[in-house]
Amino acid sequence: MATCRGIDVSAYQGTQNWAALKADGIAFAFAKASEGQKGRDARFSTHIKGIKAAGLVPGAYHFAWPNQDPKLEAANYIAAVKAHAGKGFTHWLDLERYSDGRNYRGKSASQIKSWVQTWLSAVQTAFPGQRVGVYTSADDLKNGHVPAGTPLWYPAYPWGAAAYSKAEAAARPKPAGWAPMIWQFTSQPVDRSICYMSAADLRAWAGGTSSKPTPAPSGKPKYEPFPGAAWFKDGRKSPIVAAMHDRLVAVGCNHYKSSRNKDVIGSGDKASYEAWQRKCGYSGAAAKWPPGKASWDKLHIPNV
Known part of the structure; x- marks a missing residue:
């Protein structure tokens, strides 16, 4: 299966040499934009400008607090990224529970799923034609927090520090029956991910020119557009x-x-x-x- 390589960054990372990273084979990069109802990442603008200038497939993410107002959180994210978003830009909801549970506290699984649906819908409405997905864990998937059919960016670190080649040679994860579009396989020395598409297919998907970024599994019928x-x-x-x-x-x-x-x-x-x-x-x-x-x-x- 074709894959391509990427990283994600936040205020914890300093200025990156994005041109050099692209020359080393990086195809996509995502930067943290916001958190909760009011939080903004201090380095987002610097990161995302560099990502776009280098010609990488760009994306931004928002760290979720499902026990706050999803519409206010979506509005915070939208305001943070609107100057940078355009055709080919991808949007991600970072849905992960703090170790002490403070951002999930008081919410049931069905309430969290409803919260996620509201956030995704608001961002999709704000950026029509652009891709919106979720970064989340196997536990969140197992607990039904993510609407079916949502593009999935999945974190799981089986080795600690690891090279891209190790993830590319490994079997694609199957958390709770899902097949992730992107696998974040290590956080050392930075967050590294592989996408289960070629760089060209990812760019086509991000640009809205492809709704089916990978071929149908061998031996299975090929999908066709909606026949009416x-x-x-x-x-x-x-x-x-x-x-x-x-x-x-x-x-x-x-x-x-x-x-x-x-x-x-x-x-x-x-x-x-x-x-x-x-x-x-x-x-x-x-x-x-x-x-x-x-x-x-x-x-x-x-x-x-």
Whole structure:
């Protein structure tokens, strides 16, 4: 699988030689912009200007306090990055619990998920056409804090200090059944990550010109663009149906009694897809069969 290399920085890191980092093979870099309702990272402007000037795929992140107001936190982040964000810019919610739990205190798993949805939606609305994802741990994923279909940047450090080549040779992590888009594999000497796309594919994805940054798994049906609601008729037979079946099973929306004839639309597809639409936050008539384009596109990005 093709990969590319990146780092992330905050006020804890001094000025970087971004041109030299790019020459060494770095393809993307993210910088902390904000935290909570009012916090701003003192070095964000310097970092992000350097990242963009070097021609790296840029991104910013916000450290979340899910026991505060998500709209105020989103507004803080939006104000921090709006002068720098544009086509090809990526946005990330840093969702991680402080060791003493002070930023999660008093909130249930469902409340945290709702908080995350509100923050993501506000940032997506502020920056239409730009990518918005979540950086979070296996525990947060297991506890259901992240909406299905959200681009995932995942931290896990199996070795301590490690070279990029070691992460590239390792198996892709599968936390709580997710396949991360980006794996932050060490924090020594700086936060290092690999993205499971080539540099060109990541740039295309960040720029909104690709909704499917990696090829479909070998031997599985290829995803196709949304064919329209009228296409989903009882008995319809197509490799697209089989691809939908595989994805629904992968995201835990498995209401199939049998996998026979999985390329033919039946009652299992309807029940499973309705479960997926509910997982995406839809309810009532909006969650009913047939699929809609928004949920279809979320289902078929590679990190769900």
